[in-house]
Amino acid sequence: MKHTGFAAAHAGMLLWALLIAASFSAAAQVSQAIDPVLLTGLRLLFCALVFLPLLLIKGDTAMTRRGLFDHAVLGLLLAVYFGSLFEALRHTSAVNTGTMFTLVPLLTLLFEAALMPDSSLKQRVLPMLIAAAGAVMLVLKGAGPGELPSFYAVSVYGLGCLAMALYSPLSQRLKTSSLKGRGPVGMSFWNMLFGALFLLVFCGVSGGWRSASLLTLNDFYWLIYLALFATLATFWLLHRAIGVIAPSSVISYIYLSTLFITLFHWFWWRQSPLPLEIVGAVLVGIGTLALLMSSRRTVHLALPHN
Structure with a gap:
């Protein structure tokens, strides 16, 4: 693993965090009358189709039965996460x-x-806790009394969070066995394709597909934007970083997305920062910087010496 690859992976994840943060405003432009599971399934399917020509050009289409099964498992994890999120939002707030x-x-x-025991794992625990505490402060700024989630919502979304947490380390583990040699394009294509199929099948059973008739031209434009920048680009950047950066460090960039959203409110929408937000932003910055430094130490230790 070269240091240049390591630096490029972190730069890519910084862009990933920015794209994720910007996607929330873009998603709000799409009609709320359309089934969100259907929208996510269409986004994943569109992205998979965009990746298909690149996959054919790279000649990365060879697939074993075991590899196909493993991609289906990873796609199912994505479908479980998104499905649980939208179900939980019917019973609790976005803050929760x-x-x-x-x-x-x-x-x-x-x-x-x-899945991948490593002596350096303990070095990332404290920085991650600091960043998590800061992110909680940023998210909870809008919470008020009586907004505690129901047990059902916690259970459903908890299952989705477990699926998302398993996605990155399992991807890296499988890339050392049945998916060995599979690049970011191949990983993104097959995982998104299976994720889309699972979500669209769910819409077919639940009846969510009927809301497709409510799609307007404006919704379609925003759907294309979200598919290209909030899904296609972020999936490629994620799989580009997996294997170069530890999975837990990769997903920790979500804390920076929370920070970027707060910064957008401060500087773009001219909202005055609250004391809790300022403390949270500082903690996210400190925790993320410490994670980056621990990742650099791990890479230097892993490099062979002359």
Whole structure:
């Protein structure tokens, strides 16, 4: 693993965090009358189709039965996460789901320890806790009394968070066996294709497909934007970083997305920062910087000496 690859992976994940942060405003432009599971399934399917020509050009289409099964498992994890998120949002607020999502990097660290034991894991625990605490402060700024989530919402979205936490370390583990040699394009194409199929089948059973008739031209434009920048680009950047950066460090960039959203409110929408936000932003910055430094130490230790 070259240092230039390591630096490029982190730069890519910084862009990933910015794209994720910007996607929330873009998603709000799409009609709320359309089934969100259907929209996500269409986004994933569109992205997979965009990746298909690149896959054919690279000649990365060879697939074993075991490889196909493993991609289906990874696609199912994506479908479970998105499905659980939208189901939970029917019973609780976005603030509560956002708070729960801060647990995903910590859960990823646990799965990483189980699937890929590494003595450097303990170095990332404290920085991750600091960043998580800061993210919680940023997310909870809009919470008020009586907004506690129901047990059902916590259970459903908790299952989705476990699926998302397992996604990165399992991807890296499979890339050393049945998916060995599979590049970011191949990983993104097959995982998104299976994720889209699972979500669209669910829409067919639940009846969510009927809301497709409500799609307007404006919705279609925003759907294309979200597919290209909030899904296609972020999936490629994620799989580009997996294997270069530890999975728990990769997913921890979601904390920076939370910070970027707050910064957008401060500087773009001219909202005055609250004391809790300022403390949270500082903690996210400190925790993320410490994670980056621990990742650099791990890479230097892994490099052969002359």
